[in-house]
Amino acid sequence: MVARAELELRLSRVPDPEVPALSVLDLGIVRDIRLTEAGCEVDLTPTYTGCPATERIERDVREALEELVGAGNVHLRTVLDPPWTTDWISEEGRRKLADYGIAPPPRRSSDKRSLLGLHQPLACPKCRSTHTERISAFGSTACKALHRCLDCAEPFEAFKCI
């Protein structure tokens, strides 16, 4: 029988299709893994309800785990509640995001100041200056917004804080 740690290790190598620098574990969308007699059950939660990557992620997770427990033995469940928050992105995930050129979200989604854009300006992932501004609240995917560095003039994306 396969160990839970093996499943986790395998999932740590399943990338998010839209931000491939992050694994599905880094992103915090794998909410639970349970071993069952025949295989495993995994709870996944979507980042945004309309995120077109959701179905792709389900397929990737299923295929990856089937390598370990066999075809037809992976049962996926979508859980909506409690809703995903950017607070669930792991520390390693935050570091990988910044290295990839995407500013990680401000730390606490419960801080309503960040929701209203009143938080401290984000650090530019390229030159680390905090002299930055938001260009648009929406970006190339549901989870990101557009910002610009006023020092090195580099436009960059940032995870929306929800």
Add this chain to the structure above:
Amino acid sequence: MKWDTCDPSVQYLLHLGDDALVLGHRLSEWCGHGPILEEDIALSNLALDLVGVARQYYQLAAKRIGGGCTEDHLAYWRSDREFLNHVLVEQPNGDFADTVARQFFFDAFHVLQLEALQHSTDTELAAIARKALKEATYHAQHSADWVVRLGDGTEESRSRMTAALARNFPFVEELFTPAEVDRVAFERGWGPDVASLKATWLELVGEVVAKATLELPSIAHKLLRGKSGIHSESLGFLLAEMQSLPRAYPDATW
């Protein structure tokens, strides 16, 4: 195949899903036509969120209907008389100010509605609401920003925003006028008494409109019955386009 959607909880889910789908579809019509690139992306993002939440409601409704019914059957195989969305959300996009006014009025309502739905006795519905509330809050900030920016902007943007508020406000009354579907939902503890949301809505919306140096109109259409399936002519055209592909090719798959 014709599905039986008479179950009251299914009717309520369809009402909620139809609002999201119809408004999401309207916003998707802007894709590639936005006034500036960033706003084109923003409108598409709003559309994506709304269609996403519509899918959640429809999937839950389809599960309760059973017998192999799917979200697609509910989106593509019902006629306009079976759609239970508010008449506001089916209104054509008009100019950008019209889209902003429609969105702002709906977003402010949507946030209050979802806050109440988080405490629904229908726990599956409450889970969808808790998720959707985060997205709706983000939408409301965006549309409120535009009301202020256009209202307190140039002479041209101000006159357009003023006209857009006047054109869209009459549809607001229906949001707070309980129809059969709302009354049943309120009695069973599934959803709020929509009339009770009006005072907070007026307060919030009034504050933003004042910040935009504009005034709220006072005209209301009293006889709107979108939630009972009686729609303006706009919905038929919208559905004709949205449903054309699955109806022409019923066996088409992605």
